[in-house]
Amino acid sequence: MRKILVVGAGQSGLQLALGLQSHGYEVTLMSNRTADEIRSGRVMSTQCMFDTALQHERDLQLNFWEQQAPKIGGLGVSVAAPGSHDPGPTQRAIDWLGRLDGYAQSVDQRVKMAGWMETFAQRGGQLVIHGAAVSDLDYFSRAYDLVMVSAGKGELVQMFGRDPERSPYGEPQRALAVAYVHGLGPRPEHPDLDAVRCNLVPGVGELFVMPTLTTSGRADILFWEGIPGGPLDVFNGVKDPAEHLSLTLELMEKFTPWEYARATKVELTDAGGTLAGRYAPTVRNPVGRLPGGGLVLGVADVVVANDPITGQGSNSASKCAAAYLSSILERGEKEFDEEWMRATFDRYWDTAQHVTKWTNAMLAPPPEHIINLLGAAGQLPPVADRFANAFNDPADFENFFYEPEKTAAYLGSVAGA
CATH class of the missing domain: 3.50.50.60 (FAD/NAD(P)-binding domain)
Incomplete structure (x- = not known):
């Protein structure tokens, strides 16, 4: 043996x-x-x-937890409109949902x-x-x-x-801040579908929201990825979980008000429900x-x-x-x-x-052809679905993501279909 x-x-x-x-x-x-x-x-x-x-x-x-954990059927992408968060409410330049072929889960x-x-x-x-x-x-x-x-x-x-x-x-590219919460409301446009939400705020960072199963049952994860030195990079040294959550929500209200709107009644799942850090x-x-x-x-x-x-x-x-x-x-x-x-x-x-x-x-600022691809996914559901399913098989990004020519050819083929 x-x-x-x-x-x-x-x-x-x-x-x-x-x-x-x-x-x-x-x-x-x-x-x-x-x-x-x-x-x-x-x-x-x-x-x-x-x-x-x-x-x-x-x-x-x-x-062991497949029956209890939420079955995540989609992946949504929102991009905040440029310059719109200062001052006044942020608008979304892009907002769509792709459907997953096989569900995802978070435990x-x-x-x-x-x-x-x-x-x-x-x-x-x-x-x-x-x-x-x-x-x-x-x-x-x-x-x-x-x-x-x-x-x-x-x-x-x-x-x-x-x-x-x-x-x-050689250095960390994002400052990370996580909060596990109970009480998050559904997204009004798909109230019955569990989905991961990727919210991109150009030049600032990203907010991810995902359903999960935690020690106290079903919950949601609020996860900020902030560009170091930027407005989201404020969690360093925050030890108090309640302060961590209130900072998380404050930033949501400012940069992603469409997500904040369903988070007004959230509370932490437990005293250990927050995490912050960074690594290269x-x-x-x-x-x-x-x-x-x-x-x-x-x-x-x-x-x-x-x-x-x-x-x-x-x-x-x-x-x-x-x-x-x-x-x-x-x-x-x-x-x-x-x-x-x-x-x-x-x-x-x-x-x-x-x-x-x-x-x-x-991690790098998105080139123009990627912005075009994300925009097209809002008009063409097959593009949204393919992008979502590439999270399961990232090798597929080689076929339509990195090179402007391949992106254009792919979008042309879908639009012409």
């Missing part, structure tokens, strides 16, 4: 550990917190998982990670509650056939060198070398950390875990050497590179 150590109990680490466990591997999982500490702690993310990522969970029969990671961790232990997995340092891994690497690091923060990440070719940004999007070398010469393989956002502007973090983590699981199973009894590790990462990068390219493009 091959022994595998997974460090980090997030989406990818737990999905990998449970997947390997189901195939008879002897798996040890290291987490710096217990399931109860996770469940009662702060929110960790904004996650909206699209159909492909959800299917990886279904394949492993880990979709608060406090709910999911705690539940999965308990399942892993119940199924006989070795769960070690301990914050791992490089020195720990040096010791453990001698006892395991493979060590994988899926804890995306802290000193362990430093083992994996930055890949400058694939990392155009980075792609890293997938193989880490320990002081004693052992090798470790980086997983998901340890090696590919994108800004959350495209909502891909948990999707990428699920896809990475699925790709790595297949590679491990195919390896059989052979050694998990450096060549195998690099090939395993390359298999994941086949999909991840599309996410990175798209995300980095969305």
Whole structure:
């Protein structure tokens, strides 16, 4: 029986550990917190998982919350009219909704990670509650056939060198602020449809609104992405959750009054329902070398950390875990050497590179052809639907998004159809 150590109990680490466990591997999982500490702690993310990522969970029969979580059937895009937020109410230059072919879902990671961790232990997995340092891994690497690091923060990440070719940004491109709330009203134009709403405020940032399942049932996530140094970059140092929420709402009233109109009665889901921070999007070398010469393989956002502007973090983590699981199973009894590790990462990068390219493009001011594409989606429902479904398969953006010629050809074909 091959022994595998997974460090980090997030989406990818737990999905990998449970997947390997189901195939008879002897798996040890290291987490710096217990399931109860996770469940009662702060929110960790904004996650909206699209159909492909959800299917990886279904394949492993880990979709424990599928019946309770809201089924997200659409993705809406609004663009604030330029210059309209100073002074007077903001108008929308663009506002449309695309329909998803397969529904998306969001489950608060406090709910999911705690539940999965308990399942892993119940199924006989070795769960070690301990914050791992490089020195720990040096010791453990001698006892395991493979060590994988899926804890995306802290000193362990430093083992994996930055890949400058694939990392155009050296600094954070957005300041992030999240609030989980109860009491958000429906969008009047689609009161019965759960949808993710992407509100773009040019030169200022973005507001995302998405339905989720949290520890206290159904809720909604209000998520600001502010351009650093701009009017949304005001959450640094705000420790009081109530102050965080009131700032969130104040900014909604100013920049996205159409979303604020349904948020006048919201309250935080719990004292841990807010999160703020920032990080530079980075792609890293997938193989880490320990002081004693052992090798470790980086997983998901340890090696590919994108800004959350495209909502891909948990999707990428699920896809990475699925790709790595297949590679491990195919390896059989052979050694998990450096060549195998690099090939395993390359298999994941086949999909991840599309996410990175798209995300980095969305962080930059949109070129004219993208504004035209978003505008056309308001007139042409097939364009709105295709854009929405590309969140599930970002590789499709290659066909109609990046190059003005391809965008024009695609819009011409739809308009002429």
